Amino acid sequence: MSTGFLPYGRHAIGEDDIAAVAEVLRGDWLTTGPNVAAFEADFAAAVGARHALACNSGTAALHMAAHALRLGPDDAVVVPAITFLATANAAVYVGAEVVFADVDAETGAITPETVREAARRATRPVKAVFPVHLKGTVADPPAIAEAAEALGAVVVEDACHGLGTIYTANGTPARVGACAHATIATFSLHPVKTIAMGEGGVVTTNDPALAETMRRFRSHGMVHAPEAWALPDQGMEDGAPAPWYYEMQEPGFNYRAPDIACALARSQLGKLEGFVARRAALADRYDALLAPLAPHVLPPVRPEGCTPGWHLYAVRIDFAACGRRRGAVMRALRERGIGSQVHYVPVPWQPYWRNRQPVPALPGAEHYYARTLSLPLYPGMDDGDPTRVVTALAEVLGIG
Ligand SMILES: *Cc1c(COP(=O)(O)O)cnc(C)c1O
Numbered sequence: 001m002s003t004g005f006l007p008y009g010r011h012a013i014g015e016d017d018i019a020a021v022a023e024v025l026r027g028d029w030l031t032t033g034p035n036v037a038a039f040e041a042d043f044a045a046a047v048g049a050r051h052a053l054a055c056n057s058g059t060a061a062l063h064m065a066a067h068a069l070r071l072g073p074d075d076a077v078v079v080p081a082i083t084f085l086a087t088a089n090a091a092v093y094v095g096a097e098v099v100f101a102d103v104d105a106e107t108g109a110i111t112p113e114t115v116r117e118a119a120r121r122a123t124r125p126v127k128a129v130f131p132v133h134l135k136g137t138v139a140d141p142p143a144i145a146e147a148a149e150a151l152g153a154v155v156v157e158d159a160c161h162g163l164g165t166i167y168t169a170n171g172t173p174a175r176v177g178a179c180a181h182a183t184i185a186t187f188s189l190h191p192v193k194t195i196a197m198g199e200g201g202v203v204t205t206n207d208p209a210l211a212e213t214m215r216r217f218r219s220h221g222m223v224h225a226p227e228a229w230a231l232p233d234q235g236m237e238d239g240a241p242a243p244w245y246y247e248m249q250e251p252g253f254n255y256r257a258p259d260i261a262c263a264l265a266r267s268q269l270g271k272l273e274g275f276v277a278r279r280a281a282l283a284d285r286y287d288a289l290l291a292p293l294a295p296h297v298l299p300p301v302r303p304e305g306c307t308p309g310w311h312l313y314a315v316r317i318d319f320a321a322c323g324r325r326r327g328a329v330m331r332a333l334r335e336r337g338i339g340s341q342v343h344y345v346p347v348p349w350q351p352y353w354r355n356r357q358p359v360p361a362l363p364g365a366e367h368y369y370a371r372t373l374s375l376p377l378y379p380g381m382d383d384g385d386p387t388r389v390v391t392a393l394a395e396v397l398g399i400g
Pocket of ligand 1: 056057058059060083084086087132158160161187188189190199200201
């Protein structure tokens with residue numbers, strides 16, 4: 001059991017990761033070099049997608065997806081009420097209407113019913129649904145895909161919590177990111193996520209045209225390949241493509257990932273299975289330790305057929321029944337060297353959204369938000385740390 005501070009999440013960097021980064025710093029390419037392509041190939045293979053594109057944040061990944069799907073002011077996008085700000089912001093960047101879907105009160109995830117209910121509130125046709133694999137558990141991807149399809153919408157998985165998650169659909173195992181039930185999946189490799197890149201993100205898809213659109217958007221909208229030029233005459237010199245020439249057919253951003261970060265991410269990706277196994281073992285340990293604290297404290301829901309990557313270990317606490325306020329519990333845990341966090345404040349409650357649209361009735365999100373608390377979970381925790389956390393939690397809640 002460790003005695004130091006336990007944050008709710010933490011990266012795990014080894015000497016091999018450091019060596020991989022140092023090697024890049026000694027080499028010729030700090031960005032847009034061989035480590036980007038190598039990482040992308042490894043990531044695509046790891047999740048089982050045809051295309052993976054690295055970028056510089058999970059937010060950039062979401063924006064690339066929203067742009068490639070041509071979401072715009074004539075469209076609505078369904079976003080879970082419980083997620084990180086960036087999921088909805090991606091729709092804002094392209095001018096689309098955001099309709100917040102309520103979530104299941106226990107899992108915190110959208111359901112086919114809440115997607116349909118949100119769609120009824122949309123003032124424009126729903127063109128995309130952005131499910132979030134909250135904590136790393138999926139919420140029936142085939143059913144969400146079916147609900148989206150019935151609306152004439154595509155699915156973009158915000159898989160920022162879902163790296164390493166495997167689920168079974170109709171008897172077939174699928175990895176989050178393989179896009180078995182989505183058109184595009186997006187990942188964040190922020191240090192608090194399953195693997196660390198510093199700042200970084202990835203999009204995956206099986207559609208080569210979407211991959212190409214996202215590739216251009218990632219780098220200013222630049223088109224280098226002569227066969228893709230819109231004005232080939234302008235780019236020709238003496239009947240051959242000019243070596244300096246490039247085109248911009250529509251503007252993009254600079255969302256490129258540096259080689260330095262890709263070398264780190266690639267080294268980390270090699271440890272994904274080990275990280276996920278460690279997280280799963282710690283989650284199992286937590287579940288067992290928390291059993292006596294039911295019903296005041298309940299472990300995260302484990303959806304059937306899902307083997308989560310466990311980005312977060314978020315428990316459900318009946319603070320009222322314990323006679324405790326959540327902030328006081330968090331402060332008391334902190335005094336005992338234990339970090340905790342709330343994932344997330346319902347996004348439609350943000351001032352930006354309250355100023356723009358009426359807040360819909362969200363009984364599931366309200367219930368989930370009132371009770372959720374993320375406890376420390378990361379590969380570097382000691383075997384005894386869950387005991388330390390659960391003992392402290394029972395103490396500050398005055399139960400057990
Ligand atoms: C972390 C996260 C993001 C944003 O990723 P960044 O890399 O921080 O830009 C988006 N959505 C969800 C669900 C996340 O957890």
